[in-house]
Amino acid sequence: MEVSRLHVESAMGVVILSLFCLWRYRTSLLRTRDSHSIPATPEPEPKELTEDAAGEKSIYHANKARLASGALFPAPDPLPDFSLETARTRDYVYVNKTLRYPYYQTMAHQPLSPNNWIELSSSYRWYLAEKKRVIAEQGKKVIDSLPENDAACGELLECVVDFLTTRYPGLFDRLAETRDEKELDGIYSHVTEERYQWSKGCPPEGVEGLRIISRLTENDFLMARGREDGHIYFVGGLVAFPGFYLLSEKIGKSMYDVHQPVPQFNQKLLVSVERTLKRMDPNAPFERSSWEIVDDNNLFYHNIATLSEGEKCTTDPGDLYLRIDRQAFRKLPRSKAIIFAVHPLLKKLRDIREDSPLVPAxxxxIHQETSKDLMEYKVAPAYQAELLPWLEEATKDQIARGLLKGDEEVQNFRDLPRPIEIRVPPVAVP
Structure with a gap:
């Protein structure tokens, strides 16, 4: 027994000694790896959220694969034969998730095609003329820039010139030349016959740069940036066609303050929106759209926005407009300014009845089942009592004309035959 006990203790000692030597060897190996800068296997990072509060896939994750490759956001494809007289524009009723059922607050955004940052329509001349009039009459209410944003205005101008001269070479010339040993840059518009030129790398900044942009595109541009407190602030822009607000009411304010009146935004969307904008890569822009029902075609400020609480809209439902604002988001590479390029489009409801199957339904x-506070924010009580019977009749008319069977699910309206692009008629403001 004594011999057997000694054998067991001896065997245990050998095992313990072997384990100790193995531990010493592994520790030495790890130190050697560290001394040669060979990183150990990293601890797994916390799982990132891939959806926002409303269940929408994050645009960050939608672009993550392309960003990981280091690929630059490509230049747009040239349209050398583009003509304003025959130009057709994407129908914003069907772009993104503008109209959806059920309807709730969400960013509803998707990656932006490089071809669609700035779109020109057959009403291009009207947009420019109307924008010029609004800027002359409203001044700082619609065009302004804080000092921290002035350089970004110049950078935005360069980006606009890059895009327009590449996408529409028949309408715009790049004025890049050397004169008196001085390098110049700029743009010439064959539409307006206006010429803008500056020293290369030194474009006009601040409001001066924004005024030039106003003579080149149909878009409005709202500009924002992150500050040291971690929040996004609106710091300038060219906003001649806001419809329901003024730039002067927003400039200098945080996204939280600006969206205080918007139901559910600060509670449900603010955190995810600011996170998305702060980590957005300059090479991964995205787009979304918003909608309103309006009672006139004054893009600057609609009559319905001036109605007192409880006051009713008297416009015939068929003459109301569905206004859709396509918003393209980009971050400028140098200044890191966040750019909201907004392109408003109006479509009369009687035209939607004619060529947009299932949209009246x-x-x-949306008007009957969306949360009351959200529809009140959209001023729906001013027109809804008259509009709902009209929409019902419009749906019956579409069934009678064979556009619908009558048993379709409204959320599937994009699956029905309809024009992919539309002509945008000139908007005559009374």
Missing amino acids: LLSK
Whole structure:
């Protein structure tokens, strides 16, 4: 027994000694790896959220694969034969998730095609003329820039010139030349016959740069940036066609303050929106759209926005407009300014009845079943009592004309035959 016990203790000692030597060897190996800068296997990072509060896939993750490759956001494809007289524009009723059922607050955004940052329509001349009039009459209410944003205005101008001269070479010339040993840059518009030129790398900044942009595009541009407190602030822009607000009411304010009146935004969307904008890569822009029902075609400020609480809209439902604002988001590479390029488009409801199957039924569902506070924010009580019966009749008319069977689900309206692009008629403001 004594011999057997000694054998067991001896065997245990050998095992313990072997384990100790193995531990010493592994520790030495790890130190050697560290001394040669060979990183150990990193601890797994916390799992990132891939959806926002409303269940939408994050645009960050939608672009993550392309960003990981280091690929630059490509230049747009040239349209050498583009003509304003025959130009057709994407129908914003169907772009993104503008209209959807059920309807709730969400960013509803998707990656932006490089071809679609700035779109020109057959009403290009009207947009420019109307924008010029609004800027002359409203001044700082619609065009302004804080000092911290002035350089970004110049950078934005360069980006606009890059895009327009590449995408529409028949309408715009790049004025890049050397004169008296001085390098110049700029743009010439064959539409307006206006010429803008500056020293290369020194474009006009601040409001001066924004004024030039106003003579080149149909878009409005709202500009924002992150500050040291971690929040996004609106710091300038060219906003001649806001419809329901003024730039002067927003400039210098945080995204939280600006969206205080918007139901559910600060509670449900603010955190994810600011996170998305702060980590957005300059090479990964995205787009979304918003909608309103309006009672006139004054893009600057609609009559319905001036109605007192409880006051009713008297416009015939068929003459109301569905206004859709396509918003393209980009971050400028140098200044890191966040750019909201907004392109408003109006479509009369009687035209939607004519060529947009199931959309009247969809609008009816949205107005009846969306949360009351959100529809009140959209001023729906001013027109809804008259509009709902009209939408019902419009749906019956579409069934009678064979555009619908009558058993379709409204959320599937994009699956029905309809024009991919539309002509945008000139908007005559009374």
